[in-house]
Amino acid sequence: MSKPKIFSLPVRVYFQDTDAGGVVYHASYLNFMERARTEWLRTYGYSNAGLMKEFGVVFVVRSLKLDYLKPAQLDDLLDVTAQVKEAGRSRVSVLQTVRRGHEVLTEAEVHLVCVSLESFKPVSVPEVLSEQWKK
Amino acid sequence: MSKPKIFSLPVRVYFQDTDAGGVVYHASYLNFMERARTEWLRTYGYSNAGLMKEFGVVFVVRSLKLDYLKPAQLDDLLDVTAQVKEAGRSRVSVLQTVRRGHEVLTEAEVHLVCVSLESFKPVSVPEVLSEQWKK
């Protein structure tokens, strides 16, 4: 079994991401992580809009855990990673980190569910994705 | 002709609204103003969802002008106002301010267009609203 690939997206910190504490606002990391998950999905050939149009599905966040280890700051150039931890019929767990060089600033586990756009109920992950995630 | 009523919504400033400059981030004022316009619309008996369901329309921002006079800060309790400036067939201009006590912090003019949910093209403002705005 091969090791799952780690996808990484560079993300710059702007004023819009920070707060009056002088560092990145804690909810902004979720935005960074959504960007990374979307670009990671794109490496499999699918945009959000594409998944909706072609399969009538969308991935929604079912639960998440986040550890804030060190604060990111204005102008930092971060690397935001995404990597499959575990894939099920309608679910996938994604490990994500936010790094600045070799420092890990944030660690997260994000549980996604593939739901039907019509019913908002769980449906099978499209095979083109699940086949690659289960490797 | 009667003077148009000024609607006012109290808005508290949280960390999420501020940036590393120590004050409210400039785009956050647009959020405050959207909240005020929505509650102002509600004084006429309509929620956003209600307008969509009953009339198949939504108000979208067509253009805006904003003057930032003084910065708002963490924990400030602001008053965000909304008041009709001019109403047309499918348009309405709204004057908005952000105040802290007697100080005016931000002044804005927001031009809204009533569009069809289906075509996204301009349609007449529902009469229940336009009748009151033209007074």
Next chain:
Amino acid sequence: MSKPKIFSLPVRVYFQDTDAGGVVYHASYLNFMERARTEWLRTYGYSNAGLMKEFGVVFVVRSLKLDYLKPAQLDDLLDVTAQVKEAGRSRVSVLQTVRRGHEVLTEAEVHLVCVSLESFKPVSVPEVLSEQWKK
């Protein structure tokens, strides 16, 4: 030992809180929860700015867990709660929920650390707060 009080803040959902999936964006719940924690703190007599000025401290999020059970929607009037789960020397765990009437939409556990504004290192929670949280 008395049961810890549950604080609750009403929060309205606006367009700014939603996404193209038609429901509230998952990171927006963190914003709602920050608002509730801030107002909950205020019931003890302290604003964020007040804590900074009087004690030179600020509460930062160290980790969090979130379960998304049902989606909130545009125009919903939500109740966002906050309640002490456990309080330590420089830490406090807060249970938070987002409800719509009797439905629980989101459940969270947020771990805060009290840090010095100067060093960003953990320091004791001011006694005026810790005394009440340990009851």
Next chain:
Amino acid sequence: MSKPKIFSLPVRVYFQDTDAGGVVYHASYLNFMERARTEWLRTYGYSNAGLMKEFGVVFVVRSLKLDYLKPAQLDDLLDVTAQVKEAGRSRVSVLQTVRRGHEVLTEAEVHLVCVSLESFKPVSVPEVLSEQWKK
């Protein structure tokens, strides 16, 4: 006199930038424009943090005008431009557009003031910038 250079930053649209109307939320364009202005500033050799540290100044938005011509949508890859319109002692006006291919979606004029970090009062734009902006 040479024509002012037009800087352009590619920006991808994610769920976080959209709203329940199915398109990009109107305030999100201000975020896109802040990112473009920051990277445009970086082409002159200065980050926000660098300006603060080296000169003790920060650029704040004094006023802005925005025209929303066509909506941007989920997954769009936009180009966000920035270009000096007029430069004064402590001020600079920046023309900005948001484009999708050849379509102009949004046009804006943003007036910035260079203020002292200490007093928040207008001060001269650092010469390294003003010299290039006045060309």
